[in-house]
Amino acid sequence: xxxxxxxxxxxxxxxxxxxxxxxxxxxxxxxxxxxxxxxxxxxxxxxxxxxxxxxxxxxxxxxxxxxxxxxxxxxxxxxxxxxxxxxxxxxxxxxxxxxxxxxxxxxxxxxxxxxxxxxxxxxxxxxxxxxxxxxxxxxxxxxxxxxxxxxxxxxxxxxxxxxxxxxxxxxxxxxxxxxxxxxxxxxxxxxxxxxxxxxxxxxxxxxxxxxxxxxxxxxxxxxxxxxxxxxxxxxxxxxxxxxxxxxxxxxxxxxxxxxxxxxxxxxxxxxxxxxxxxxxxxxxxxxxxxxxxxxxxxxxxxxxxx
Amino acid sequence: xxxxxxxxxxxxxxxxxxxxxxxxxxxxxxxxxxxxxxxxxxxxxxxxxxxxxxxxxxxxxxxxxxxxxxxxxxxxxxxxxxxxxxxxxxxxxxxxxxxxxxxxxxxxxxxxxxxxxxxxxxxxxxxxxxxxxxxxxxxxxxxxxxxxxxxxxxxxxxxxxxxxxxxxxxxxxxxxxxxxxxxxxxxxxxxxxxxxxxxxxxxxxxxxxxxxxxxxxxxxxxxxxxxxxxxxxxxxxxxxxxxxxxxxxxxxxxxxxxxxxxxxxxxxxxxxxxxxxxxxxxxxxxxxxxxxxxxxxxxxxxxxxxxxxxxxxxxxxxxxxxxxxxxxxxxxxxxxxxxxxxxxxx
Numbered sequence: 001x002x003x004x005x006x007x008x009x010x011x012x013x014x015x016x017x018x019x020x021x022x023x024x025x026x027x028x029x030x031x032x033x034x035x036x037x038x039x040x041x042x043x044x045x046x047x048x049x050x051x052x053x054x055x056x057x058x059x060x061x062x063x064x065x066x067x068x069x070x071x072x073x074x075x076x077x078x079x080x081x082x083x084x085x086x087x088x089x090x091x092x093x094x095x096x097x098x099x100x101x102x103x104x105x106x107x108x109x110x111x112x113x114x115x116x117x118x119x120x121x122x123x124x125x126x127x128x129x130x131x132x133x134x135x136x137x138x139x140x141x142x143x144x145x146x147x148x149x150x151x152x153x154x155x156x157x158x159x160x161x162x163x164x165x166x167x168x169x170x171x172x173x174x175x176x177x178x179x180x181x182x183x184x185x186x187x188x189x190x191x192x193x194x195x196x197x198x199x200x201x202x203x204x205x206x207x208x209x210x211x212x213x214x215x216x217x218x219x220x221x222x223x224x225x226x227x228x229x230x231x232x233x234x235x236x237x238x239x240x241x242x243x244x245x246x247x248x249x250x251x252x253x254x255x256x257x258x259x260x261x262x263x264x265x266x267x268x269x270x271x272x273x274x275x276x277x278x279x280x281x282x283x284x285x286x287x288x289x290x291x292x293x294x295x296x297x298x299x300x301x302x303x304x305x306x
Numbered sequence: 307x308x309x310x311x312x313x314x315x316x317x318x319x320x321x322x323x324x325x326x327x328x329x330x331x332x333x334x335x336x337x338x339x340x341x342x343x344x345x346x347x348x349x350x351x352x353x354x355x356x357x358x359x360x361x362x363x364x365x366x367x368x369x370x371x372x373x374x375x376x377x378x379x380x381x382x383x384x385x386x387x388x389x390x391x392x393x394x395x396x397x398x399x400x401x402x403x404x405x406x407x408x409x410x411x412x413x414x415x416x417x418x419x420x421x422x423x424x425x426x427x428x429x430x431x432x433x434x435x436x437x438x439x440x441x442x443x444x445x446x447x448x449x450x451x452x453x454x455x456x457x458x459x460x461x462x463x464x465x466x467x468x469x470x471x472x473x474x475x476x477x478x479x480x481x482x483x484x485x486x487x488x489x490x491x492x493x494x495x496x497x498x499x500x501x502x503x504x505x506x507x508x509x510x511x512x513x514x515x516x517x518x519x520x521x522x523x524x525x526x527x528x529x530x531x532x533x534x535x536x537x538x539x540x541x542x543x544x545x546x547x548x549x550x551x552x553x554x555x556x557x558x559x560x561x562x563x564x565x566x567x568x569x570x571x572x573x574x575x576x577x578x579x580x581x582x583x584x585x586x587x588x589x590x591x592x593x594x595x596x597x598x599x600x601x602x603x604x605x606x607x608x609x610x611x612x613x614x615x616x617x618x619x620x621x622x623x624x625x626x627x628x629x630x631x632x633x634x635x636x637x638x639x640x641x642x643x644x645x646x647x648x649x650x651x652x
Contacts, residue, residue, distance in 0.1 A: 045518060046347040052510045053344050053380070057411040081351065085410045098409075105406050111385045111399065113355055153510060160517045188522040191354045192529070193457050194347065199526075200462045201343040201507060202515045217636045220461045224530040225643060272648050279535070279641055283634040286539060290627040290634075293550065297620045300557065301493050304613070 038182060041147060041164040042079045042189040045198055047122075048151065048162065054085035055124045055153040062090070064125040066135060068102055069149060070109060070116040078119055078147055079189065082109065088135075095131040097138065120147030125154065128165070133179050136167055148181065162186055235260075336446045336501055337374040339466045343507045345381045346464065352383040353422045353454045361386065366400065367418040368407070371446050376501075378450075380412050381420065418466075420450035425545055426629040429498075429622040431615070437469055438477045448501060456629075459538070460530025467498040494620035533644060535637045542633070546626045553619045559611050566608045574605050 047069070058065045067085035071078060084105050088097040106118060121139045123132060132148065139146040145166060152161040165181035190198065239257070241247040267275075349365070357363035365383040369376065382403050384396070408414040418440060421428060428451050440447040448466045456463035469477070472492045507515070585595040 044351065045514075046344070046351045048514055048518070049344040049347050049511055052508075052514050053342070054410060054412075056508060056510055059411065081355065087409050101406060101409060104402065108399065108403055108406070112352075112383045115355075155513065160513050162517070162521075188518060190522070191350070193350045193354055193454060195526075196457055196460065196529075197346050197350045197462055198515070198518065201346065201505065201511075202519060205512050205515055217632045218639050220530055221636050221639045221643075224460065224528060227526070228528060228531065267648075269648075272645075276641060276645050279533075280638065282539070283535070283638050283641075286543065287631055287634045289543075290546075290630045293546065293623060294627045297494065297553070297623055300553075301620060304560065304616075 038166045038184050039073075039076055039078045039147075040185050040187060041149075042077055042187050043149075043162070044079075044081050044189060044191075045194060047080050047083045050083050051085075051122055051124065051151050052153060055151075059087075064090070064123055066097070066121060066123045068106065068118055068139075069120045069122055069147065070106070070113075071119045072115060072117070073119060080119065080147075080149070082113070082116055083122060084109065090131055095134060097135060099138065118143045118146075120149065122149040122151060124151050126150070126152045126161070128181055132181075136179070140167070147184070335374065336371075336376045336448065336468065338376070339448060339501050339503045340375055340377045340506050341450075341464075341503060342377075342379050343505060343511055345378050346462065346505065348381050348383075349420055349422075349450070349452050349464075350454075350457070353452065356383070356386065357422055357454070362424070363422045365420050366403075366416060367420055367448075367450065368404075368413050368415060369417045370413050370415050371417070376417060376446050376448060378417060380407070382407070416444060416447070418444075418447040418449060420452060422452045422454055425455060425542055426453060426625050427545055427622060429618055429625055431618060434469070434477070434614075434618065437467070438474065441469055441474060442478075455538075458529065459532070460528075464503060466501045466503055468501060470496050470499050473497050492617070494617050494624055497617060497621050531640060533637070533640055535633070538633065539630070542626060542630050546623065546630070549619055549623050549626065553616070553623065556611075556616050556619060560616070563608060563611055567610075570605055570607065577604070 051065075051067070054065045054067060065085050066088050067083050069080050070082040070084075071080040073079075086098055086102045086105070088095065090096075109116065118139070120143065121135060123135075128148070128150065136146065136148055139148075148165045148167070150161070150163050150165070152159075164184040164186050166184055168180045168182055169177055170180045171177040235257070238247065238253075242249045345367070352365060353363050363383065363386070365381050367378050368380045368382070369378040371377070385399070404414045404416070419436065421433070433449065437447075437449050440449070448468050451465050451467065453463035453465075470492075473496070476492065581596065588595050
C-alpha cells in the first residue's frame with residue numbers, strides 16, 4: 001500500500017505486515033525541510049567515499065552492499081563519522097548477514113576510536129526492500145533507533161541520491177503492525193582539514209585520467225587568489241545586474257555586501273608601509289637563517305668525513 | 307556557485323625539493339605513488355579525531371604494486387599506545403583487521419604505513435627503524451607523512467618517503483661508527499628519498515564529488531590567503547633551535563672523542579719510542595731487551611660515538627629549514643599581493 005504525494009490514501013485495502021515507504025514531497029518544495037520528526041543526520045564525506053568504494057568492490061552477483069554506520073549521537077543530531085561494510089547474501093526470498101563479522105569489526109574499530117558507537121546501517125541502491133526490514137530489526141538490537149542510510153550508487157535517477165531514514169511503528173497495535181521508514185534531513189559536515197582535502201580531491205574531476213598531483217607553494221597561493229578573483233567577479237556581475245534592474249535587489253545580500261566592503265581595513269599609507277616592511281624583513285631574516293643553518297650542517301658533515 | 311577554473315596544467319609530479327633525491331634518478335622499485343581519495347580522507351579524519359596536540363597517529367596502508375607505481379587503495383588506523391593497555395597485541399589487531407578486510411574484497415596487501423607529524427619533526431630513530439623493517443620485508447613500502455598543521459593552513463600536505471638503498475645497507479649492517487659511515491659515503495641529504503604522489507579517484511567517487519559540491523553548504527574559508535605568519539614561524543624556529551642545540555652537543559661529544567683519540571695516539575707513540583730507547587740502551591749494555599708488550603691492551607682506544615644520531619639530527623634540521631623556506635616564500639608572495647592591492651586603493 002503506497003500513500004500518494006498529496007496524502008490521499010489509495011482505495012482501502014487490508015493492511016498486512018509489510019514495508020511501507022512514505023514517499024517524499026516533490027522536489028518543488030525542496031526549500032522546506034523534508035522531515036521534522038527525528039534527528040538531523042550529519043554525514044562526513046569519508047563515510048560516503050567508503051560506501052562508494054565498497055560498492056565498487058562488491059562480490060560478483062551482488063546487487064547491493066550493506067554495512068554498519070558508526071558515529072556519535074547528540075540531542076537532536078546524529079553525526080556519522082565512520083563506516084565499514086559487512087558481507088551479506090541476498091536472494092529472492094532470504095537474506096543472510098554475517099553478524100559475527102560485524103561484531104568483530106566494531107570491536108576493532110572501538111580500539112582506535114572508543115567514542116564511536118553503532119548508530120545504524122547503510123545500503124546502496126535506490127529503494128527500501130523487504131529484506132531491509134529484517135536487517136533493520138537486527139540493527140535495532142545493537143543501537144536504539146538506528147538510522148538507515150541509502151546511497152544510490154547505481155545512479156538510477158541520474159544522480160547519487162543520499163537519504164536517511166528512521167523506522168517507526170505503524171498500524172493497529174495488537175493486531176496488524178508494520179514498519180514505516182520516515183525520511184530524515186541529511187546534512188554534510190566537514191572538519192576544516194577535511195574540506196581542504198575535499199577541495200583537492202575535487203580537482204581530479206577536471207583532468208582526463210582523473211588524477212591530480214600535489215602542487216607546490218606559490219602555485220597554491222596563485223590558485224587561491226584566482227578563486228577569490230572568481231568570487232569577486234560573480235559578486236560584481238550580480239551587483240551590475242541589480243543596478244541595471246535585471247535582478248530584484250535583495251536586502252540581506254545588500255547587508256552582506258556592506259559588511260564585506262567595511263571589512264577592508266583602512267590604514268594610512270605609511271602605517272601599511274611599515275607593517276609590510278617589518279613583515280618582509282622578518283621573513284627574509286628567517287630565510288637567511290635557514291639557509292645559513294643548512295650550509296652549516298653540510299659543512300659539518302664534510303668536516304667529519306675528512 | 308563560482309566556477310572553479312582549475313588550471314589544466316597541474317603537473318602530475320610536484321616539484322620535489324632540491325635537497326632530497328627524487329626516486330626518478332635512482333633505480334628504486336617505486337617511482338610514483340598513486341593514492342585514492344578515500345585514503346586521504348581517512349588519514350585526515352584519523353588525525354582530526356584522535357590526534358589532537360603533539361601526538362602522532364599512525365596507521366597501515368594497503369594497496370598493490372603495478373609496474374613501477376605503488377597504488378594505495380585503503381588504510382586503517384592504529385590505536386594509540388596507551389600505558390594501561392599493556393596486553394594489547396598490535397600484531398593481532400593487524401592480522402584481524404586484514405583478515406576482515408579481505409572478506410569484503412579490500413586489498414589486503416601491506417604496502418606501507420602513515421604517520422602524522424608535528425611541525426615537520428618526523429626524522430627520528432623510531433621512524434628509521436620502522437621504515438627499515440617495513441622496507442626490509444616489503445621492498446616497495448613507503449611511509450606517508452601527513453602534516454595536519456600545514457594542511458590546516460590551506461592545502462593538503464602529504465609526502466611519501468623511502469629509505470635510500472645506501473641507508474638500507476648501513477642499517478642492515480648496523481655499523482654506525484664514523485668509519486662505517488665514511489665508507490658508505492652517506493650524507494644527511496641521501497637518507498630519505500621523496501616519491502612523487504598523485505591522487506586518483508574512480509568515476510563513482512567523482513560522481514560523489516559532484517553531489518557533494520551541489521549539496522553541501524560549507525563555505526570556503528581561504529586559509530591559504532591568511533597573512534599572519536608569526537605564530538607558525540615562532541614554533542618552527544623554536545623546534546629548529548632545539549635541534550641545533552642537540553646538534554651542537556653532539557658535535558662537542560665528537561670533538562672530545564677525536565681529541566682523546568689523538569692524545570692516545572700520542573701517548574702510544576711516546577711509549578713506543580721510550581721502549582725502543584730503552585731497548586737500545588739495554589742492547590748497548592748487553593742485557594736482553596724487554597719483551598714487547600701488547601700495546602692495544604695498555605691503551606684502550608676510546609669508544610667512537612655512533613654517528614647515526616648525528617645524521618638523523620642533521621636530516622631533521624634540513625627538513626625544518628626546507629619547511630621554513632617554503633612557508634616564507636608563500637608568505638612573501640602574499641605580502642606582495644597585499645601591497646599591490648593596497649597600492650591600488652590609495
